[in-house]
Amino acid sequence: MSQAGGFWNWKIILIGAQMLFVAFGAMVLMPLLTGLDPSVALFTAGLGTLLFQWITRRSIPVFLASSFVFVAPISHGVQQWGVPATMGALFCTAVVYVILGALVKWRGPGFLHRLMPPVVTGPIIMVIGLSLAPTAVNFAMGMSGNGELQMFPYADALLVSMVSLLTTMLVATLGHGLFRLLPILCGVMAGYLTALAMGMVDFSGVSQSSWL
Template identity: 45%
Template sequence: MKQHKAALDVNEVPKMHKWLTLSLQHLFAMFGATILVPFLTGLSPAVALVSSGFGTLAYLLITRGKIPAYLGSSFAFIAPIIEVSKSSGVAGAMVGSFLTGLVYGLVALLISMFGTKWLMKLLPPIVVGPVIIVIGLGLASTAVDMAMYLPGQEENVYSGTHLMVALVTLAITIIASIFFRGFFSLVPILFGIVGGYIFAMTQGIVDTSGIQEEWAAITSAGSVGGVLAAIFQAPDFVVPFVDFSPFEVISWEIAALMIPFALVTITEHTGDQMVLSKVVGKNFLKEPGLNRSILGDGVATMIASFLGGPPNTTYGENIGVLAITRVYSVFVIGGAAVIAIVFGFVGMITAVISSIPTAVMGGVSILLFGIIASSGLRMLIDNQIDFGEKRNLIISSVILVIGVGGAFVQVNEDIQIAGMALAAIIGVLLNLILPGKEKGEGNGKMFEAPKEETEKQQRKNGVA
């Protein structure tokens, strides 16, 4: 992306009458994806909004207000959260998220001490690319099941109505993504969910009882205080040492399922920072540094784990908003975070989100999970990985089959390393063991810091 003259630079404060509008744009950009993750994993969408807001504010503080990035729910952790929740409940998922945040902190410390070359050796594109593909393809059956079957049934019951709603939702999302321009092209998920929701209402599969109850509570309140109490409600937080004891939940199985994904998302995070640096025209990998950025991501994930929300990550959708609006102000990002926190406490918003049919979310997920898999392919292409080399072919093939096939290792009665986590671990080990490591690094630019533009280049691009 070419960097252009900033309408508002990183540390500029917008005028009050523009601040709300600019912040709402970022809220809309992240909203659809952020609520989809808790919807799929059984967590609270309201808590996800609150945790993304607090996580973003923490990130801005840790990066000293120098990186305009918004953090929302991470798609990479959907499958491990679902798996951990089956055996250890939401408490187990939160413990796993906290451990993930600690890994971010450890990696940030190592980067500050030794730079990024060791990370490149551990996680070259030939490992990360196929693992990302596995994450997307591993979730494919979840999306299709949500699109085709009646929800809440013990056995799968096919529903033509639900499939039609899912396909209409998918079509709206694709149209918005391809044909809409400007800011609207950045929120196709939101358009898909809204359009699919409206169509689902015409098919009679939307349960609005929760919305009606919220409205009845607001209209029946006899005073201003009563109305405010009816509008604002505390989300269903899951707090350690209050709702559960982490020391009773923590296990090696949870660690084995969650931690490997942290390594993959750290690589994705680095890619986001490179794109963001190019958009804004500042080298964020150098100042304030990748170590601070990764630490901020880790702290945001730990904050989410203390509230009952999914792990957080920087959002490409919001980077797109920055590129189009040329408003790079961290105050605008902070404003979006505050609004997200407020929205999380509004009961009516929670009721509306809860009423979205699974078929609508399934339709959106078909595209989103496919995009995740495709982004893994793109990483391999961008880094010019040569599959004529047997080494690269072997590593990618093993990762794909183990990850998508659902292989697992039963360590003991309580510990099982399965699917995507096992694929990631074996991929890392194969890369370290097999000779010719440089062949898996491609062009070697995955962790290469972008160069800041010279004054001459800025004049050429119309910046100076």
């Protein structure tokens, strides 16, 4: 393999690793927020990712995960009709996705752009992000997502979260070459190393686990 080919493979691996970190948090947090089983989300996301990579012949370094678009309807569905009915509705949503995918393959993405132009999709994404902001703030202050449990001291958690945030922002704006493509991965690594140095990382679960 040529040097350029090797570099490209490492580049794809690092970008894929960043996508994994980004998607994993969303994948676990979404079922926790909605009352569903995170294990089911993990299994289906892994299966879906393998299927996606097989269909696209590994052309896109993407890890499929949960979508926050469905947080409100899933939460309402679980409270109103229970988990089984909500899972059935999600299955129907998946069928609609497959139909839309077939339409895009047949007619191209033009009709989707006309149906949902940026002036529509932009505010929707903003509303989703703003609705999840309290959860992110609680995590940054060392609390659980709903703010009911204080998991780490406020000052320690805030220091780790700010190191992660500033590292991400600096790499995104000042980074060059490969690093400019990996701001979130750099932020995760900086935050983890800071938490490790402050004694906030607990390895007891790993040391007590069996190899298989």
